[in-house]
Amino acid sequence: MWSLSDEALLAGMQSGDPEAAAGFVRRYQARVFGLALTILRDRAAAEEVAQETFLKAWRRADAYDARRGQVATWLLTIARNTALDAVRMKRSEPWDPEALLAIWERQEGPEPDDGMVAVDDIRRLREAIGELPRDQQIALVYAAFYGRTAREISELVSAPIGTIKTRIRLAMLKLHSALEVTDEF
Numbered sequence: 001m002w003s004l005s006d007e008a009l010l011a012g013m014q015s016g017d018p019e020a021a022a023g024f025v026r027r028y029q030a031r032v033f034g035l036a037l038t039i040l041r042d043r044a045a046a047e048e049v050a051q052e053t054f055l056k057a058w059r060r061a062d063a064y065d066a067r068r069g070q071v072a073t074w075l076l077t078i079a080r081n082t083a084l085d086a087v088r089m090k091r092s093e094p095w096d097p098e099a100l101l102a103i104w105e106r107q108e109g110p111e112p113d114d115g116m117v118a119v120d121d122i123r124r125l126r127e128a129i130g131e132l133p134r135d136q137q138i139a140l141v142y143a144a145f146y147g148r149t150a151r152e153i154s155e156l157v158s159a160p161i162g163t164i165k166t167r168i169r170l171a172m173l174k175l176h177s178a179l180e181v182t183d184e185f
Contacts, residue, residue: 004020004023006024006027006070006071006072007064007066007071008020009023009024009027009071010024010057010061010064010071011061012024013057013058013061014058014061014062021058024054024057025054028054028072028075029050029054031072031076031079032050032053032054032075032076032079033046033047033050034122035076035079035080035083036049036050036053036079036082036083038122038125039080039083039084039087039145040083040086040087045086046083048086049079049082049083049086050079052082053075053078053079053082056078056082057074057075057078060078080144081147084145084146084147087145087146087147088146088147124178124179125175125179127178128174128175128178128179129175131174131178132171132174132175135159135167136167136168136170136171136174137171138157138167139153139157139164139167139168139171140167140168140171140172140175142156142157143168150164150165150168153168
């Protein structure tokens, strides 16, 4: 199973092949769980989100289009959106982004023996976010972690919508460069 492409595993999972489904889950479980844990900061909730993510991927496997991106990008987008939905369900108003950033900066991240999370990736992300100007950090937190639109962020921080869009775009470009992302888009 490990030699099969992501697309082949996804197609096998869609067709009901239990080995393909197990291979697909094994290949991505750490990344999906790690992303959910980063957003939710709650191990039990992250496990539920990871399980829901794979269920959604199975149900929506026919919607995957290789021309639009890689399987990993597609799956992690499902995971991110599922985690954001879980955040929204927990509270109607998100934490103050300043408070969230303060927590983010203080925490060291998961324990190194936690084989489910790429500790080095989280450390690099923390450092890259820490290098951003504060206004870009806040816009990024609202957009990426809380799923807020530019219009909603504009209202929350009392800044023009164009300014918010620019802050988010600049933050993403800086993270893209700092993390040396080469194949995500």
